[in-house]
Amino acid sequence: MKDLTMANFLNSEKLDLSFDNLTLLSNERIEAYKNLKTIGIPSKRNERWKYTDLKNDIRNINFSLCETSIDIKNSSEKIEINEIDYFTNNKDNYLKPIKYLNDEGVIYLNLSYSNLFRVITIKETPKKPIFVTLETFGKGMTFPRFVFNILPNINVEIHFLIRGGDGFVNQLIEFNIDRNSTVNIFRVNESSSIHSETFMAYLKANSNLFLNNLSLPKNKSRFQAFNSFEEDFSSSSFKSVSIPFKGCKDDFLVYNNHLSSSCSSNVGMRSILNKGVECSFQALIDIENKIKNSKAEQDCKAILLDEKSSMNAKPEMKIFNNDVVCKHGTTIGSLNKDQIFYLNSRGLSKLKAEKILLQGIISEYISDTSPLFNFLPESYK
Amino acid sequence: MKEFLNINNLSVSVDEKNIINNLNLKINQGEIHAIMGPNGSGKSTLSNVLAGKDGYSITNGNISFCEENLLEFSPDERANKGIFLAFQYPVEIPGVTNINFIKTALESKREFNGLDPLKPGDFLKLIKEKAKVLGIPEDRLKRQLNVGFSGGEKKRNEALQLMMLNPSLAILDETDSGLDVDAFKIVADAVNSTRSKENSMLIITHYQRLLERICPDFVHVFVNGSIIESGGPSLADEIEKNGYERFNNG
Ligand SMILES: Nc1ncnc2c1ncn2[C@@H]1O[C@H](COP(=O)(O)OP(=O)(O)OP(=O)(O)O)[C@@H](O)[C@H]1O
Ligand SMILES: [Mg+2]
Numbered sequence: 236m237k238d239l240t241m242a243n244f245l246n247s248e249k250l251d252l253s254f255d256n257l258t259l260l261s262n263e264r265i266e267a268y269k270n271l272k273t274i275g276i277p278s279k280r281n282e283r284w285k286y287t288d289l290k291n292d293i294r295n296i297n298f299s300l301c302e303t304s305i306d307i308k309n310s311s312e313k314i315e316i317n318e319i320d321y322f323t324n325n326k327d328n329y330l331k332p333i334k335y336l337n338d339e340g341v342i343y344l345n346l347s348y349s350n351l352f353r354v355i356t357i358k359e360t361p362k363k364p365i366f367v368t369l370e371t372f373g374k375g376m377t378f379p380r381f382v383f384n385i386l387p388n389i390n391v392e393i394h395f396l397i398r399g400g401d402g403f404v405n406q407l408i409e410f411n412i413d414r415n416s417t418v419n420i421f422r423v424n425e426s427s428s429i430h431s432e433t434f435m436a437y438l439k440a441n442s443n444l445f446l447n448n449l450s451l452p453k454n455k456s457r458f459q460a461f462n463s464f465e466e467d468f469s470s471s472s473f474k475s476v477s478i479p480f481k482g483c484k485d486d487f488l489v490y491n492n493h494l495s496s497s498c499s500s501n502v503g504m505r506s507i508l509n510k511g512v513e514c515s516f517q518a519l520i521d522i523e524n525k526i527k528n529s530k531a532e533q534d535c536k537a538i539l540l541d542e543k544s545s546m547n548a549k550p551e552m553k554i555f556n557n558d559v560v561c562k563h564g565t566t567i568g569s570l571n572k573d574q575i576f577y578l579n580s581r582g583l584s585k586l587k588a589e590k591i592l593l594q595g596i597i598s599e600y601i602s603d604t605s606p607l608f609n610f611l612p613e614s615y616k
Numbered sequence: 617m618k619e620f621l622n623i624n625n626l627s628v629s630v631d632e633k634n635i636i637n638n639l640n641l642k643i644n645q646g647e648i649h650a651i652m653g654p655n656g657s658g659k660s661t662l663s664n665v666l667a668g669k670d671g672y673s674i675t676n677g678n679i680s681f682c683e684e685n686l687l688e689f690s691p692d693e694r695a696n697k698g699i700f701l702a703f704q705y706p707v708e709i710p711g712v713t714n715i716n717f718i719k720t721a722l723e724s725k726r727e728f729n730g731l732d733p734l735k736p737g738d739f740l741k742l743i744k745e746k747a748k749v750l751g752i753p754e755d756r757l758k759r760q761l762n763v764g765f766s767g768g769e770k771k772r773n774e775a776l777q778l779m780m781l782n783p784s785l786a787i788l789d790e791t792d793s794g795l796d797v798d799a800f801k802i803v804a805d806a807v808n809s810t811r812s813k814e815n816s817m818l819i820i821t822h823y824q825r826l827l828e829r830i831c832p833d834f835v836h837v838f839v840n841g842s843i844i845e846s847g848g849p850s851l852a853d854e855i856e857k858n859g860y861e862r863f864n865n866g
Contacts, residue, residue, distance in 0.1 A: 577707040579691035580667045580700075581721035581777065582728065588692075591720070595711020595760075 245276060245290075250347055255300055257348065260322055263329040267346035270333075274340045282340070286515035286547050287457050287486050289341065292429050293376075296403040300350055301375030308366040313359035321354035321382065328382075332409060332435045335463050335492060341431050345407040348378040356384040357391050364392035364421075364606075371400030371428055380407045387413040387439075394421045394606060400428030410436040410444060414466070417443040423610045427453040434460035438469035438498075447600065448475035449607040452483050459488040464498040471499075474600045477506035477514050478612060486515045491531065493522040499530035505596050506537045507615075508544035515547040516565075524555040533563040536596060538570060590614060618645040618682075620785050620816050621666075625677035628658075628665055628841075635661045636841040638676070643785065646813045650827050651820045652852060653838030654860050659820045660704050661841075663789045666818075667701040668694050681785070695721075696728035698784030702774040702791045704820075709761040714773065717761045718743060718780055725781060746779040749809070751802050767794035775803045779810055786810070787818045792826045804829040824856035839863050 250268035252258050275281050278290035307316060322329045332342050355365070371377055377400075385391060397404075404426065412418055416439075424430065430452065436444050450456060456479070462471045471491060479485045491500035502518040518533040531554075537546040548565045570592050578588035597615055601607045608616065621643040628636035635658045643649050653659055665672050666679070668691035679686040686694065709717070723733045734742070747757060750772050762770050771791050778786055788807065795803055808830050811817070819832060827835065827849055835851040836843045837860070844863055845851065854862075 571707075573707050574709055576667075576669050576691060577703065577709065578717075580669075580695055580703075581717070581781070582692050582695035582724040583720060584692050584724075585690070587720075587724070591712055591717075592709070595709060598711040 254348075255350060259319060260326065260329055263326060264347050266330065267333075267343045270337070271340060271343035271347055274338055274343060276340045276344060286517070286549075289429075289431060289457065292455050293403045296429070297375050299375040301377050301400065301402045302372040303351055303377040303379060304368075304370045304372075305351060305353060305379065306366075306368040306370075307353065307355070309361060310363045311359065311361035313357070314361060314365070315356040315358070317352075317354040317356070319352045322352065332407060332433075335494075336435075336461055336490075339433070341405060341433055341457075341459070342407065342435075345378050345380060345405050345433070348405075349380040349407070350377060351379040352381075353379075354382040354384070356386070357389055358386050360388075360390045364394050366394045366396070368396045368398075369404075369406070370398050371402065371404055371426075373400065374402045376403040376405070378405050378407075382409045383411065383418070385410065385412045385416045385418055387415055389413075389416040390419075391417070392419045392421070394423075396423050396425070397430065397432070398425040398427070400426060403429045404431065406430075406432040408432070408434050410434065412436065412438050412442040412444060412469075414439045415441045417445070419445045420447065421606045422446060422448045423607060424448070424450040424452055424456060424458070425610075426456060429454050430456040432458050434458075434462075436460065436462045436471065438462065438464050438466070438471065440466035441468045443469065444471045446471075446473040446475070447605065447607055448473070448487075449601060449610055450475060450477045450485050450487070451480065451610070451612065452485050453480045455484040457486040457488070459486075459490070461490045461492065462500065463492045464495045464500075467495045467497045469495065469498050470501075472501040473503070474501075475504045476597055476600050476607075477504060478615070479508070479512040479514065481510035482512065484513045486517070488515075488517040488519075490519045491521070493520070493526050493529045493531070496527040496529070501532045503533070503600070504535045504537070505600055506535075506546060507540065507593055507596070508537060508546055509540035511541070511543035513545050513547075515549070517549045517551070518563075519551045520553065520561075522554045522556065522559055526556065527558045529559045531559060531561050535565045535567075537567045538593065538596060539568065540570075619680075620645050620682060621686075621818075622680045623677070624679070626665075626674070626679060627676035628661060628672050629675050630661070630672055634675070634841065636665070639842045641836070641843060643816050643818060645784070645816055647834065648811065648817045648819065648830065648832040649834045649836060650830075650832040650852065651818065651836050651838045651843075652822065652855055654864075657838050658841040659838055660789055662838075663701050663704075663787045663818075663820065666694075666787055667691055667699060692724070695783075696725050700778055700781055700783035700786045702771075702778055702786065702788045704789040704793070706762050706765075706770040706774055708763045708765075710763050712761045713757075714759055714761050715743060715757040718777060721777065722780055743776075743780060746776055749779070749802075750776055750806050751799070752776055768796060768799050771795055772799065772803060775806055779806060782810065782815070784815050785818065786815065787820070789820045790822065791819075792821055792823055800826075801829070824852040827852045837863050
């Protein structure tokens, strides 16, 4: 294994195929790497998402792979799990993530270096959720890639738990959701690595993708999703609660590409910022001229509990027709004093009142019956 | 008779603007006092100051409650010591269910007074009973606190909290405003039913018809931040007939 810094590795002229066996799928990787070199790793300068400087963040990461464990628990025989052979047998699938989006450095980074593959094909509605745990160890980096192929008429719940590490994780997860299927995701991010994760979803007619996210990063964390509504009547709803640890950072970016008519998308974030943390919310909606009857919502609520913390919100809509119902709203501020006083006046201490108000905000997305509830920090339960 | 509230030469300003001027008011245990006064005269300011809202500067005077200096206590301490303010404009609190909120409030008061929390069954029985008296349907107890409640529903919910918390000094800031004719009677009678020798009340209202039903011991006319005349219920009748003109003219 080579011992280079990330900076060196990004400056090298061509993909070093001797690095941990990248020769498999080498043509595809070389193509991806060429693009990575042109676009670059996301930095504040070159990126459309303005709040992450991944390039700077990973400058001092060791260019060696770190130990990565992927644990998938499922109870159904109708779920098939493949690894790299899925791509070596069908090379066209390898570069699918750039089908609609060919200017994202984070995606090319994964496509250049993917080191772990899990391709999960779901053929029947499983009785229980699928549990996926990704844990990393140490200061190196890792580039896992997941593909979920969901056949028609399936209803599946997938739980992701991400944790550990002290390096850099660049993870890519694709969802191919066939007609009339629904995927409900519960994701918990407790990563202590610099974490960059990309969801790419392709939705066929009448399919739905729901994300319920709880992000509790202990480092810099960036989540981005690109949903492509390939056929009519598909929908997505992405809701994230973000409570970063002291001094940490959390970015949440969702891009909904309404390629078909009668689709609906919904993106929301609730974040609680304390002790010098920084969060960003970016939602982009793209609706072309010929697309009819779209619905799109974006909303972001952030509570700043101290003056050192900051929140950036950037809802964006690229809408080229009138046949759209759109809603968006952003509120950033401290807790409402009148609400605190009302609770105080009923005998609740200031601390208790604040806790109740914060719980109230979180409970808009995570109720006490949600699988995410138990992962909330004690003070918010 | 035990002295509950004693407001002594109180002056309060907001943003350098004097709102309460040299106010004196004493309320003993078991007494019901009513305050009537024109819009903007400072009635809500007084109730907020009593409940401990910040943003007001006390430029003169003092307030004692049960012979302790009230101004030293935080709003929650005041509440736990027995002061309750029914808000003129109750605040909406999303994400918190009405019933859980009332339970937490009751528990916090009981804890302060060294009592164990009510058994869940007993609490439920009590709140359902009180809600019934006030004509509050049970599903409203499960809704988020005041969120989307109509004006009248909010007021009834304040009355519910009053009945559940059973304070020693209840301050009702226009709890009767915004209620329809039937609700008005229900709420007035419910408030009246909490009346006891143990507790006292300060009722702020614009309407003599409330005082007809509740029959206060004292009626005070409040103009420009101070009480300019005190008397019995007949004073309310006079205001109902003639308005505040006589008082404005000094
Ligand atoms: N925070 C504040 N900043 C500036 N002015 C204030 C503030 N709070 C109250 N006031 C002013 O103080 C005066 C008294 O207001 P208050 O709400 O106490 O009146 P009120 O007697 O309760 O009137 P109403 O009968 O309409 O409820 C008003 O002129 C009001 O505008
Ligand atoms: Mg008022």
